[in-house]
Structure formats: structure tokens, C-alpha cells
Amino acid sequence: MSHSLLLNLHDLACGYQDQRVVQHLNLHLNAGDIGCLLGPSGCGKTTTLRAIAGFEPVHAGEIQLAGEVISRAGFTLAPEKRRIGMVFQDYALFPHLNVAQNIAFGIRKHPQLERITDELLELVNLKGLGQRYPHELSGGQQQRVALARALAPEPQLLLLDEPFSNLDGELRRKLSHEVRDILKLRGTSAILVTHDQEEAFAVSDHVGVFKEGRLEQWDTPYNLYHEPATPFVASFIGQGYFIRGQLQTPDSVQTELGVLRGNRAYAWPTGGAVDVLLRPDDIVPAPDSPLKARVTSKTFLGSSTLYRLQLPSGSQLESVFPSHADHRPGEEVGISVAAEHLVLFQA
Ligand SMILES: Nc1ncnc2c1ncn2[C@@H]1O[C@H](COP(=O)(O)OP(=O)(O)OP(=O)(O)O)[C@@H](O)[C@H]1O
Structure with missing residues (x-):
């Protein structure tokens, strides 16, 4: 390609x-x-x-x-x-044309019209539905017709x-x-x-x-x-919270969770305030850890459970625990930080 x-x-x-x-x-x-x-x-x-x-x-x-x-x-x-082809949110199919005619709309004068339409019907998994009209299709099928129609003129x-x-x-x-x-x-x-x-x-x-x-x-x-x-x-993509820290060396930061070290260097003045991004997969359960957090709420996800936690300072965190680890809101749990990638922003 x-x-x-x-x-x-x-x-x-x-x-x-x-x-x-x-x-x-x-x-x-x-x-x-x-x-x-x-x-x-x-x-x-x-x-x-x-x-x-x-x-x-x-x-x-x-x-x-x-x-x-x-x-x-x-x-x-x-x-x-x-x-440039376009596929719209509302499909915008022509209601008076059947599926095959909708797909062929942009290539009406093409000598291979029938072959291309058949290929596209097959590609979008609508073989055999070429004679149906848009109102006789489900939403997903209508969107597939819209896709095939947009692809037809290549x-x-x-x-x-x-x-x-x-x-x-x-x-x-x-x-x-x-x-x-x-x-x-x-x-x-x-x-x-x-x-x-x-x-x-x-x-x-x-x-x-x-x-x-x-x-x-x-x-x-x-x-x-x-x-x-x-x-x-950082906040729009995925989940997670920021905690405040102080840059110690280009790749380590002092926080209320101790000194966190990452595999990426930041060329900012040492001692400066930074915000540290902690994703739920960066915080792991560690029953014997001296680091404790209080469970504020949890969401059962099936194979895992997402816990919302609060540190003694009031800072919030999220953590993914194995599904069988069952803690109640208010309970204190041991945690440790397993973040190889430290994502920092100057505060
Ligand atoms: N035809 C228009 N005339 C004037 N302003 C418009 C027109 N269409 C959109 N806007 C304005 O342009 C801005 C961006 O709109 P746009 O539709 O690009 O956003 P979007 O990111 O696609 O949002 P959404 O996810 O809600 O569709 C908005 O402030 C909107 O009010």
C-alpha cells in the first residue's frame, strides 16, 4: 500500500x-x-x-x-x-430508488454498472437486498447502503x-x-x-x-x-486524574504517593510544580503497601472493577482492580503506583 x-x-x-x-x-x-x-x-x-x-x-x-x-x-x-465521497449521519438515501439504484447513483453511465453494484452489495454484506427500498431496511443496513454508494465512484x-x-x-x-x-x-x-x-x-x-x-x-x-x-x-482521552507534584530530576517527581520515576525526561527546572497524570491502570492494588486510599465508589465491569479512591489529602484517583477484589465504599485499601510512562504537565 x-x-x-x-x-x-x-x-x-x-x-x-x-x-x-x-x-x-x-x-x-x-x-x-x-x-x-x-x-x-x-x-x-x-x-x-x-x-x-x-x-x-x-x-x-x-x-x-x-x-x-x-x-x-x-x-x-x-x-x-x-x-471526495461523503457519508452522512442520516444516511441521506434516495427514498424512491431501491438499494441497487442508490448504490449505482454516482456511476449511472458506467459500462460495468451491474458488476460494480453487485460487488459492492457483497462487500457491505447486503447481497440479495438490491431490490429493497430504504424504508424496508434497518438503520445499520441503510448505513451500509450509504457506504456502498459513496464507494462506488472510487x-x-x-x-x-x-x-x-x-x-x-x-x-x-x-x-x-x-x-x-x-x-x-x-x-x-x-x-x-x-x-x-x-x-x-x-x-x-x-x-x-x-x-x-x-x-x-x-x-x-x-x-x-x-x-x-x-x-x-490527557483528560479528554481515557480516564484518570491529576495529582500535584514537584519535579526532582528530569524523570522523577515527588508526590503524596512518594517519588514516582518514569521512562521519559522532562527538561523543566527541578523543584517546579507539575501535574502528574495517573490513569486507572497506573494504580494497582497492593494490600501490604503503606500507601492507603479510601474507596469512594466502584463500577463493576465484569472482568475487572473500577474503583474511585481518595487519598488522605483529598486527591482523587481511579484504579482497576481484579473483579474478585471486593471492597466497599468507605473501606481503606493498599495501593501502589505502576506507571512506567509518567505524563507530566507544568502546573
Ligand atoms: N451553518 C452555520 N452557520 C453559522 N455557524 C455555524 C454553522 N454550522 C455550525 N456553526 C457553528 O460553528 C461551530 C462549530 O460547529 P460544528 O458543527 O463544526 O461543530 P462539531 O464539532 O461538528 O459539533 P457536533 O459534535 O455537535 O456536531 C459552532 O459554534 C456552530 O454553532
């Missing part, structure tokens, strides 16, 4: 009329990769997607697709000239705007994995918009975390979790 640069957003600003929603946006997507724009409601994800699609002009910076500028201030290549890039948000939990998870498999099988590059972190991680190679119109970090799911670039990313 090619790893050439496909999509390049360079110092992009976009929005509506005089309102700049997104500023100084830089990101790259390689051919064959799936990227995701993730962030709280109203942070500019859909606005960015619409600018990439060519539905909205850009205010500054530029968008390049396969080396060609498709948007810059004062120039917007028309959406239909972009070889777009260079597929944009998916909250494609699973009308579906419920189990189906949503299943379909998001299926969509990743389908895109990877065809080598289709895609950008997905979602506010669901689990979905972003399940589908994407790279995820961009937005906060109020700014991209805070564009990285792999692994790095977002383990190497968050900002406190916002």
Missing part, C-alpha cells in the same frame, strides 16, 4: 461568513489511512469536514488533495470535482460525518469495525467525524483531538493515550 501524502491541511482557517470556527489547522493524511476528528460538541469537526468536501470556502491557509490545491482563500474547487478520499450516531451501542460497535475492514480492504482513505472516543480508536489510524476550533494533537490512538500533548487531551 502506498504511504504517499494524500490530504494536507496547511494552516487552515474555516467557518461561516465572518465567523472563524477553526484556526491554524495543520494535518496530514497518507493514502490508505483513516483519520478521525474527535472533540466535544461545537468544536469545529463538521465545519472542517465541510471545508474538505468543498461545501464551505476556507478563510485562510489551504487544502491540498494528492498534491493539488483544492481550497484556499478566494478559490474553492467545486465539490463534484474533488473525487473516491480518493471518503468523508464520514458521525456515520454511526443513529445506531445503538452493539450495532454501532459492530458496524464501526466492519467499516474499518471495508475501507482497509479497498485501500480507501477516509476522515471520520465523531465525538465518541471508542469509535475513533476502533476505526482510525490517526485521531485529531479538537478543542474550541484548535487541533490540540493529531496522533495515533496509542500516543494520544500514553503521550498526550496537552492537559485537555
